Amino acid sequence: MSLHTVKTTLRVLMRRKFFTAISLFCIATTLMVLIVVAAIVDNMLHPIGAERNFDTVLIVERVRMANKEETSVWSSPLGYKFIEEFILTLKTPERVGYYTDNSRQSLIDGLIQRFQVKYTDDQYAKIVELDFIDGRYFTLDELNSGQRVAIINEPTQIRFFGDQSAIGKTIEFSEQRYTVIGVVRAEAEFNKAAFSDIWAPITTFPSGNYRDEMMGSFRALIKAASRSDIPAIKAEFEQGLKSFDYRSVSDEYATATSFANTKLERMAREFMGTEDELGSGLATFLMLALLGVVLFMLLPAINLFNLSISRIMERASEIGVRKAFGAPRRALVNQFLLENIILTLIGGLMGLLLSLLALNLIESSGLIAYANFNISWRLVVWTLMITLLFALISGSYPAWRMARMHPVRALKGY
Amino acid sequence: MSAPAISLQQVSKVYQTDRVETTALDQINLTIPQGEFVSIMGPSGCGKSTLLNLMGLLDAPSDGDIQILGQQVAHLKEKQLATIRNLKIGFVFQSFHLVPDLSVLDNVEIPLLYRSVSSSARRQAARDALERVGLKARMSHYPTQLSGGQQQRVAIARAIVGQPAILFADEPTGNLDSQMGKEILSILNDLNQQSGTTIVMVTHDQHQAEQTGRIIRIHDGQMIH
Numbered sequence A: 001m002s003l004h005t006v007k008t009t010l011r012v013l014m015r016r017k018f019f020t021a022i023s024l025f026c027i028a029t030t031l032m033v034l035i036v037v038a039a040i041v042d043n044m045l046h047p048i049g050a051e052r053n054f055d056t057v058l059i060v061e062r063v064r065m066a067n068k069e070e071t072s073v074w075s076s077p078l079g080y081k082f083i084e085e086f087i088l089t090l091k092t093p094e095r096v097g098y099y100t101d102n103s104r105q106s107l108i109d110g111l112i113q114r115f116q117v118k119y120t121d122d123q124y125a126k127i128v129e130l131d132f133i134d135g136r137y138f139t140l141d142e143l144n145s146g147q148r149v150a151i152i153n154e155p156t157q158i159r160f161f162g163d164q165s166a167i168g169k170t171i172e173f174s175e176q177r178y179t180v181i182g183v184v185r186a187e188a189e190f191n192k193a194a195f196s197d198i199w200a201p202i203t204t205f206p207s208g209n210y211r212d213e214m215m216g217s218f219r220a221l222i223k224a225a226s227r228s229d230i231p232a233i234k235a236e237f238e239q240g241l242k243s244f245d246y247r248s249v250s251d252e253y254a255t256a257t258s259f260a261n262t263k264l265e266r267m268a269r270e271f272m273g274t275e276d277e278l279g280s281g282l283a284t285f286l287m288l289a290l291l292g293v294v295l296f297m298l299l300p301a302i303n304l305f306n307l308s309i310s311r312i313m314e315r316a317s318e319i320g321v322r323k324a325f326g327a328p329r330r331a332l333v334n335q336f337l338l339e340n341i342i343l344t345l346i347g348g349l350m351g352l353l354l355s356l357l358a359l360n361l362i363e364s365s366g367l368i369a370y371a372n373f374n375i376s377w378r379l380v381v382w383t384l385m386i387t388l389l390f391a392l393i394s395g396s397y398p399a400w401r402m403a404r405m406h407p408v409r410a411l412k413g414y
Numbered sequence B: 001m002s003a004p005a006i007s008l009q010q011v012s013k014v015y016q017t018d019r020v021e022t023t024a025l026d027q028i029n030l031t032i033p034q035g036e037f038v039s040i041m042g043p044s045g046c047g048k049s050t051l052l053n054l055m056g057l058l059d060a061p062s063d064g065d066i067q068i069l070g071q072q073v074a075h076l077k078e079k080q081l082a083t084i085r086n087l088k089i090g091f092v093f094q095s096f097h098l099v100p101d102l103s104v105l106d107n108v109e110i111p112l113l114y115r116s117v118s119s120s121a122r123r124q125a126a127r128d129a130l131e132r133v134g135l136k137a138r139m140s141h142y143p144t145q146l147s148g149g150q151q152q153r154v155a156i157a158r159a160i161v162g163q164p165a166i167l168f169a170d171e172p173t174g175n176l177d178s179q180m181g182k183e184i185l186s187i188l189n190d191l192n193q194q195s196g197t198t199i200v201m202v203t204h205d206q207h208q209a210e211q212t213g214r215i216i217r218i219h220d221g222q223m224i225h
């Protein structure tokens, strides 16, 4: 039965070239856009590189500080003082680390080039699992003694040294010379904790003023031993913020608000603009995302639906014949649904191929620095399910209509 | 004695449209024993197709009782009617109604798709049926690649592939020239003679009708005796 249906479907698709082309185009482009967006989001939330174990990592990026009357409000990335007071003192996490992002210039062959430099501590590399091609990360001794050592990523090695090894050589930025001790694979720009061109010990930061600031350019990473520890860590962090006496730092501050977010929460906060608000708006964010997907798929679904409906008449005689020869309704519904599913799956496959092409294009365009998208099994399974859902939504009613046609009328062709 | 193939008692069919009510069939009483070859004649619009559709369980009567092979069908559900059509009844239509997207062989297989038959048995049965109508050589052709007469022979193969007890043919030669018509009729005759299939055929051709066992004449929805 189903082999017959598959064969019939392919014949029908081959014969109705116009219908097939329009349907496939409609399905393939829709799914391509969805897959590309989903792949980017998936790679942001579940990266394969240095942030691959971030499902047990909380990120603290911002702090909002205000005076008692809430007449003066500041919101900024963290200062080192903040990290010292509220992050390094945490008891529940397995470990904590931090980094600060800076843009630096360097002169290479007489040309000024820009680099992203992360000043970090020793724990950073135990949370962000950088992929070393050569050399190593700096040690606690090197950190404590302020050694000017640097880790660079592969593209930076090529920019400075071409195809030669970088280990032991020096690079210069911020008018200081650093010895390269490690080379790592590049990380995509959207993996904010792992993305950088150069890593150096925080103790080599050009000025020491940062040590007294509550607000600055730092971000903290909190690694939990397991996912189940996350609520306790959040509670401890919140408690610390609440019980602190801010006047000991400055008369201007009375309160500080800050959140330790998972990757998903951070994305929701960025999208919803709730960085400094108590609720991350995660539920709303997920609802909006779902709604967006549904709305986006609605148009092509309606399109396909219309095409199917208009084909009912064309196939009236076939329906009449099948009914006359004893096809039960259910068999006809199944046939037409299966036809739609086959069509949609072909479209889905084309969409998947197109999206691979599009993702490759995005990678090579440099639109997102060092992007290297991975199509995960999770994504493929989701795509498959969405495609099937799409087929069912666009095909159910037409199939039902077809199967309900009166055999005599169907044979007469109306 | 076995039950009659078809038995109608006081069967009427009234078509209700917006304004008019058409009585297409008016209290028909008719019994067709198994193995008979009957032709139905009458002027256009007298209700021949309507009668055939009722006997073939494609449509329900407005009034009266229908029995197929001894079984009352009035209270049967759609699904049960479909099963009877599938197992006991075959149809041949004036305009062939082959599925254009399917090969000749696939077209002939259609009735067996709705039975539990293995695909190899289905193939074999379809080949045998095509052999009977002399079209085995064309089984991988598509309907559009065949002449009208050949298409109708494929349609007959499709109607007999499931070895139905009853075959309904609504003007099976209406779209064919007289030579083709003769061939089709002789195939139907052979089927009736050799397999004992009950055949009910609507025709406008007096000469053809005379070759069947009995002629039923209808006028204005009523049988003429």
Ligand SMILES: Nc1ncnc2c1ncn2[C@@H]1O[C@H](COP(=O)(O)OP(=O)(O)OP(=O)(O)O)[C@@H](O)[C@H]1O
Pocket (backbone or CB within 6 Å): B015, B016, B017, B022, B023, B024, B042, B043, B044, B045, B046, B047, B048, B049, B050, B051
């Ligand atoms: N679906 C319908 N709705 C309303 N009236 C109908 C319908 N089908 C048939 N009729 C009417 O019923 C009557 C009988 O029609 P039927 O098709 O049975 O005639 P017929 O004898 O087969 O004619 P022909 O030889 O032209 O095929 C006609 O008057 C026709 O107009």
Ligand SMILES: [Mg+2]
Pocket (backbone or CB within 6 Å): B048, B049, B050, B170
């Ligand atoms: Mg008729």
